[in-house]
Amino acid sequence: MTRAATLVAPAPRTAGQPSLPRRIVADRNGLIGVVLVGLLVVVAVVSLVHLGQDPLAQNRTGQLAGPSGAHWLGTDQFGRDIAARVAAGVFASLRVALVSVGMATIVGGLLGVLSGFAGGVLDAVVGRCTDVLFAFPATLLALALVAALGHGWFNTAIAIAVVYTPIFVRVARGPVLTVRESEYVKAGRVLGFSRSRLLFRHVLPNVGAPIAVQVALALSWAILTEAGLSFLGLGTQPPSPSLGLMVSDARNFFPDAWWTLLFPALAVVVAVVGLNMVGDGLRNALDPRRS
Numbered sequence: 001m002t003r004a005a006t007l008v009a010p011a012p013r014t015a016g017q018p019s020l021p022r023r024i025v026a027d028r029n030g031l032i033g034v035v036l037v038g039l040l041v042v043v044a045v046v047s048l049v050h051l052g053q054d055p056l057a058q059n060r061t062g063q064l065a066g067p068s069g070a071h072w073l074g075t076d077q078f079g080r081d082i083a084a085r086v087a088a089g090v091f092a093s094l095r096v097a098l099v100s101v102g103m104a105t106i107v108g109g110l111l112g113v114l115s116g117f118a119g120g121v122l123d124a125v126v127g128r129c130t131d132v133l134f135a136f137p138a139t140l141l142a143l144a145l146v147a148a149l150g151h152g153w154f155n156t157a158i159a160i161a162v163v164y165t166p167i168f169v170r171v172a173r174g175p176v177l178t179v180r181e182s183e184y185v186k187a188g189r190v191l192g193f194s195r196s197r198l199l200f201r202h203v204l205p206n207v208g209a210p211i212a213v214q215v216a217l218a219l220s221w222a223i224l225t226e227a228g229l230s231f232l233g234l235g236t237q238p239p240s241p242s243l244g245l246m247v248s249d250a251r252n253f254f255p256d257a258w259w260t261l262l263f264p265a266l267a268v269v270v271a272v273v274g275l276n277m278v279g280d281g282l283r284n285a286l287d288p289r290r291s
Helices: 020-026 028-052 082-118 120-134 138-149 153-179 183-190 195-206 208-231 243-250 259-286
Strands: none
Touching: 020 028, 020 259, 028 082, 028 259, 082 120, 082 153, 082 195, 082 208, 082 243, 082 259, 120 153, 138 153, 138 208, 153 195, 153 208, 183 195, 195 208, 208 243, 208 259, 243 259
């Protein structure tokens, strides 16, 4: 399971302080991560126009052809253009990651904030449910959920969201427990502020930073998990392009056709490393101790 983000509440931005994007790119890891993720986004967008090649088009006379002017990254065992398939695979991975992490953020963040702020029975129930999910190895739970839900990218996204929701519950609940006992929240209660005002005006602003960092880290984990599930044949199904599925198919042709394995595997590495570096840069940018 990917490590949860740990971060103290960010200090208010003062006059003359650089904006958040500038603070991220000012950090070396953040800058490298932004460049790598930006490259992936460009590749995913380009995939929508097929790079001049259809990722599903087969060419029986051009099987396992090496990189050339006609096929920048070569072709696979069916003569399909690997560059077009890698680009489409990046798009598919980002789609699954964004949907799954979006669902986990909304559900997990909401449950974490409400349970931490309300306490009592709700906190106990949510805590026990997250403990149950944490008891299962993340990959094994994702495999079981995909097997139960069936194949397809959306079912894969749901499985990843369920696995990762407990992390967001913990990440959101921790700062809420600290903030709700702070002096200004106690003063608000004495002054008769409503619970909704305390929650939205004083508690939620202190939860955004750690959740933002966790989102970046979760996206990298989701891409890796989607690739792993597709590698095992439980994620994206052929002939749809998938980085994990391409790596799985390429095992039979490596090292004679090394390009069939290298480029999809490299895309997965770039995605995971880039998003992790963005998370590191975001954490450093939001850490008031570094201001």
